[in-house]
Amino acid sequence: MATRTRRSQRRTEALSRAGIVEAAVELLDGAGEGGLTFRALAERLATGPGAIYWHVANKGELLDAATDAVVAAALAVEPAESPGSPRDEIRVVALGLFDAIEEHPWLAAQLSTHLSRSPWGSVTPRIFESVGRQVPALGVPQDGWFTTTSALVHYILGAAGQNAANSASAGALGAGVGRTEFLDSVAKAWEALDPDEYPFTRAVADQLRDHDDREQFLAGIDLVLAGVTAHPPSGD
Amino acid sequence: MATRTRRSQRRTEALSRAGIVEAAVELLDGAGEGGLTFRALAERLATGPGAIYWHVANKGELLDAATDAVVAAALAVEPAESPGSPRDEIRVVALGLFDAIEEHPWLAAQLSTHLSRSPWGSVTPRIFESVGRQVPALGVPQDGWFTTTSALVHYILGAAGQNAANSASAGALGAGVGRTEFLDSVAKAWEALDPDEYPFTRAVADQLRDHDDREQFLAGIDLVLAGVTAHPPSGD
DNA sequence: ACCTGAACACCGTTCAAGT
DNA sequence: ACCTGAACACCGTTCAAGT
Numbered sequence: 001m002a003t004r005t006r007r008s009q010r011r012t013e014a015l016s017r018a019g020i021v022e023a024a025v026e027l028l029d030g031a032g033e034g035g036l037t038f039r040a041l042a043e044r045l046a047t048g049p050g051a052i053y054w055h056v057a058n059k060g061e062l063l064d065a066a067t068d069a070v071v072a073a074a075l076a077v078e079p080a081e082s083p084g085s086p087r088d089e090i091r092v093v094a095l096g097l098f099d100a101i102e103e104h105p106w107l108a109a110q111l112s113t114h115l116s117r118s119p120w121g122s123v124t125p126r127i128f129e130s131v132g133r134q135v136p137a138l139g140v141p142q143d144g145w146f147t148t149t150s151a152l153v154h155y156i157l158g159a160a161g162q163n164a165a166n167s168a169s170a171g172a173l174g175a176g177v178g179r180t181e182f183l184d185s186v187a188k189a190w191e192a193l194d195p196d197e198y199p200f201t202r203a204v205a206d207q208l209r210d211h212d213d214r215e216q217f218l219a220g221i222d223l224v225l226a227g228v229t230a231h232p233p234s235g236d
Numbered sequence: 237m238a239t240r241t242r243r244s245q246r247r248t249e250a251l252s253r254a255g256i257v258e259a260a261v262e263l264l265d266g267a268g269e270g271g272l273t274f275r276a277l278a279e280r281l282a283t284g285p286g287a288i289y290w291h292v293a294n295k296g297e298l299l300d301a302a303t304d305a306v307v308a309a310a311l312a313v314e315p316a317e318s319p320g321s322p323r324d325e326i327r328v329v330a331l332g333l334f335d336a337i338e339e340h341p342w343l344a345a346q347l348s349t350h351l352s353r354s355p356w357g358s359v360t361p362r363i364f365e366s367v368g369r370q371v372p373a374l375g376v377p378q379d380g381w382f383t384t385t386s387a388l389v390h391y392i393l394g395a396a397g398q399n400a401a402n403s404a405s406a407g408a409l410g411a412g413v414g415r416t417e418f419l420d421s422v423a424k425a426w427e428a429l430d431p432d433e434y435p436f437t438r439a440v441a442d443q444l445r446d447h448d449d450r451e452q453f454l455a456g457i458d459l460v461l462a463g464v465t466a467h468p469p470s471g472d
Numbered sequence: 473a474c475c476t477g478a479a480c481a482c483c484g485t486t487c488a489a490g491t
Numbered sequence: 492a493c494c495t496g497a498a499c500a501c502c503g504t505t506c507a508a509g510t
Binding site for chain 1 (some may be wrong): 369
């Protein structure tokens with residue numbers, strides 16, 4: 001919902017926090033974390049740098065707000081759909097975050113650093129709730145809920161962040177360079193490592209070259225879920 | 237090995253890349269990522285900002301070098317010790333990284349962003365090798381090695397990063413505020429969430445309050461390992 | 473109440489000049 | 492070969508002044 005509020009031709013209809021955050025996300029998407037500047041933001045909003053400070057305390061708060069907006073959108077799935085099994089629901093939430101990070105690569109750093117810089121903020125509970133809601137139905141005893149959910153969230157954020165960085169690298173290599181060429185160049189580098197120090201890494205270079213990000217990501221989720229089923233954690 | 241090279245009383249004995257990186261780590265440890273400045277670094281090394289550029293291409297390369305130095309130290313365990321089971325070895329490696337991130341909180345953001353910004357660099361293979369080396373002995377078929385190791389590394393980086401942020405938050409709250417007070421304040425915030433939207437998060441607020449970081453971290457590792465044992469991944 | 477825009481302190485990086 | 496330090500372009504943030 002809400003796709004209007006398109007900035008019209010020339011002057012804006014008054015500044016708003018929501019509009020500022022929206023413009024900030026666009027700048028971040030377009031030019032990465034370095035692209036978000038109060039001056040660039042002001043120009044895009046046809047105002048002066050100082051004006052933004054009336055709606056937002058500082059750059060940190062702006063980044064937090066941008067993060068929250070994007071995460072909220074990613075987790076806003078239809079509530080009364082066909083429910084699906086708990087595992088499927090967790091996969092849906094995880095993939096939602098995975099896709100959001102792929103679409104907004106700056107999210108990865110934001111989630112891993114600033115997210116828990118203020119866990120009382122809205123982002124952490126949002127993610128925690130979406131994942132954890134499914135955990136009781138997995139057969140985990142109540143005193144293992146926190147541990148289980150934490151493990152899932154940690155894996156999701158770690159893996160999604162890693163993949164975002166990979167995508168960003170591929171793009172940064174050059175305009176025409178795709179994931180395939182990028183992975184191939186990394187695999188070549190791995191194969192050139194010292195055989196005495198890096199036997200394992202060399203041995204899996206081919207698997208790196210051929211892997212699919214999403215498949216890999218889901219396989220990891222399944223791994224954690226398999227562990228939950230095999231040995232449900234309890235808080236002893 | 238090598239704990240000398242202490243900068244003596246006044247002038248330095250010529251600049252070196254290693255000395256610059258060492259000073260950079262100290263600045264990062266002392267004041268976070270914002271504390272690393274070419275001017276501050278130059279002052280600490282009793283030189284001018286320009287001098288550093290003769291040994292280091294730019295700030296990004298400096299951060300990468302600092303990251304690599306710290307990670308290499310963390311993974312440099314005694315090679316010919318009592319070998320231990322593969323699970324124990326993985327726990328040792330994981331805890332080594334966990335501790336390193338706790339000691340150098342700036343590492344978390346570095347690992348999640350810049351690490352894979354250049355996976356051909358030395359940091360990724362180092363971590364990958366240390367963890368993956370134990371995977372074959374876990375009974376995973378060869379075509380599942382990459383998937384398994386990736387899942388473990390992703391969990392480790394995600395969880396360690398999260399915990400680093402928690403520690404940093406506790407410290408930032410105030411000089412005298414410890415982890416206990418910090419966790420308590422977050423738990424209180426969770427308990428104050430909307431019961432309709434956040435039933436699960438509210439239900440585990442107590443478990444958040446009482447949890448131990450390292451215990452939790454290891455429980456997550458065991459969860460992934462249990463999944464590996466229960467359903468060894470294969471690359472189909 | 474909300475916006476403007478100059479000003480301040482600071483930063484990464486460059487580079488002519490020194491030794 | 493290696494270091495110095497002034498200079499450039501840029502940034503977050505503040506704030507007196509406007510409407």
